[in-house]
Amino acid sequence: MVMNAHLDDAEYEMAKPIVSLSFGSEAVFLLGGETKETEPHAVFIRSGDIMIMGGRARYCYHGVSRIIEDSIPQYLTPDFVPEENKWHAVFLQQKGRRININCRQVFTYKEGDSSSNSDKNNNSEIKVSDNGNSNNNNSDQSSTNSPTVTTTE
Numbered sequence: 001m002v003m004n005a006h007l008d009d010a011e012y013e014m015a016k017p018i019v020s021l022s023f024g025s026e027a028v029f030l031l032g033g034e035t036k037e038t039e040p041h042a043v044f045i046r047s048g049d050i051m052i053m054g055g056r057a058r059y060c061y062h063g064v065s066r067i068i069e070d071s072i073p074q075y076l077t078p079d080f081v082p083e084e085n086k087w088h089a090v091f092l093q094q095k096g097r098r099i100n101i102n103c104r105q106v107f108t109y110k111e112g113d114s115s116s117n118s119d120k121n122n123n124s125e126i127k128v129s130d131n132g133n134s135n136n137n138n139s140d141q142s143s144t145n146s147p148t149v150t151t152t153e
Contacts, residue, residue, distance in 0.1 A: 002027070003064040005036060008053075008104070016105040017054030023047050024098035026071035032061040047073045047098075067096045 008018060022045050029051070032040035040061070045051065053062070074080060078089040091097060 002067055005030065005032060005040070005061040005063040007059065007061060009059070011104060013105045014058050017052050018058065019103045020051045020053070021101045021103075022049050022051070022098060023101075024072055024076065024092045025096040026068040027064050027098060028066040028068070030063050030065050031057070034059050034061075036061055046071075047076065067098060069096050071096070 024047055026047065027045045029043045029045050030040035031043060031053075032038045034056070038061075042065070043051075053060075072089075072092055076089055076092055078086045078093070081089045092099070
């Protein structure tokens with residue numbers, strides 16, 4: 001098993017779905033039931049697929065049982081990407097890697113909570129910076145290459 005059966009149940013807000021976007025190697029995703037005794041269903045995930053787990057599926061065990069070797073789509077191989085991005089393609093090809101991006105609502109919105117960044121009336125916005133490689137000249141940027149998320153009001 002590549003990613004053991006687990007629940008995504010650490011969020012405060014479980015009523016909203018999880019949206020998952022996959023890139024790279026194909027994989028076999030297993031979706032079980034609310035207990036580990038339920039036989040899982042296998043779903044084949046290809047690069048570019050989007051999976052939405054909402055409702056009762058949010059309470060079901062799931063995982064990735066297998067990544068399919070040599071299944072990276074041609075458009076993600078080093079021969080088909082610009083020179084400056086070739087290292088990304090090489091990274092994906094090594095050991096049949098894949099990238100999975102998950103989007104979920106972690107916190108609940110409480111009506112009248114003006115201290116929350118999710119307050120509908122405070123016009124807050126979230127910006128992602130690439131630490132000085134963009135036109136965003138935040139002076140508190142670290143010298144690492146990882147993105148920084150800042151909020152502004």
